Amino acid sequence: MNKVSDDGERRRRSLRLKGFLIAGLGVLLLSPDSLLVKVTEVSPLVFLFWRGLLLAFGFTVINTLRYGRDLPGLMVKGGWAGLYCAFAFFLSTVGFVTGIKYTAAGNVLVILNTAPVIAALLAWAFWRERLPLRTWLLIGVCVGGATLMALGEMGKGEPLGLVMAGLAAFGLASNLAVARSRSTVDMSVMLVLGALLTTLVAAALGGAQWPGWPDMGFITLLCLGFLPSATILIQTGPRYLPAAEVSLLLLLETVIGTFLVWAFLAEVPPPLSFVGGGIILAALAMNGAFEALRQRRRNSLLAGPQP
Known part of the structure; x- marks a missing residue:
């Protein structure tokens, strides 16, 4: 019995x-x-049209390579939960792009940092999934660090940008929470539907326009280079981790994304951004070190005394 329990614990870790x-x-x-959203000069609707279209193509190619002829069946297996994940991806995409266009990048990234809290609350309310106190403390410290990063940019940009960033945070959190509730199903195959919905809505509102160069080059680099693989990997995360912990890892984008915008577009972060970014990085690093130490100790106990 103990061996079965130990094997299960080893597998879980x-x-x-x-x-x-x-x-x-x-x-x-x-x-x-x-950075690549901010550097373009096209309207949000035009950006969303091409982002959705190119992502739909990228998702289709990657998932076809992964699953081949089984892909349609896996999409059907997603059921209503899968359809919601696709819709939530649409919400987060529209909210993020519109937010970035109408307010400072730091504001959007900080509002997105509420996603771990939203995801944890949704998981508790609907599926009674509980997080250990240590994870709640980590969320609190990281959100506090992200808030420091935002203080210097408060008031910049239009209120619409902040509202849309909030919509993005809810879409992201609820997507990951629902995906976690069906962890035996790969919900990343449903992303193509969310991308197509983004394209259709943007086209209906007048976004089906050629953006010109070099904007089209930046959009293509982002939507065929970075985003398809990144989004599929993040969407796969809840199969192995609670949604709140996947959202927590997204706090890294707050730090890296803000400083990429600073480095390339000269949106200079205020001094508090350096403090907040340091807090986030330190908290995540300490959590990673703690996990590694606990795993090492657990492995030593399972191995038992050496002859």
């Missing part, structure tokens, strides 16, 4: 590590998103 690696790589690939 192995899956957690796999989830951290998958979602973490996705976040790193996602980090140039704010």
Whole structure:
């Protein structure tokens, strides 16, 4: 019985590590998103049209390579939960792009940092999934650091940008929470539907226009280079980790994304941004070190005394 329990615990921790690696790589690939959205000079509707169209193509290619002829059946298997994930992806995409266009990148990224709290509350309210106190403390520290990053940019931009960023945070959190509730199904195959919905809505509102160069080059680089793989990896994360912990890893984008915008577009972060960014990085690094230490101790106990 103990061996079965130990094997189960070892497998659970192995899956957690796999989830951290998958979602973490996705976040790193996602980090140039704010910069490449900000650097273009097209309207949000035109950007959304091409973003949705190119992402739909990218998602289709990647998932076809992954699953081949099984892809349609996997999409059907997603059911209503999968359809909601697709719709929530649409909400987060529209909210993020519109928010970036109408307010400072730091504001949008900070509002998105409420996603771990939203995801945790949704998971608790609907599926009674509980997080350990340590994770709640980590969320609190990281959101506090993100708030410091935002203080210097408060009041910049239009209120619409802040509202849309809030919509993006809810869409992101609810998407990951619902995906977690069906962890046996790969919900990343549903992303193509969310991307197509984005394209159709943007086209209906007049976004089906050629953006010209070099904007089309930036959009293509983002939507065929970074985003498809990044989004699929992040969407896969809840199969192995609670939605709140996947959202927590997205806090890395707050730091990396803000400083990429600073480096390339001269949107200079205020001094508090350096403090807040340091807090986020330190908290996530300490959590990673704690997880690694606990795993090492657990492995030592499972191995038992050596002859």
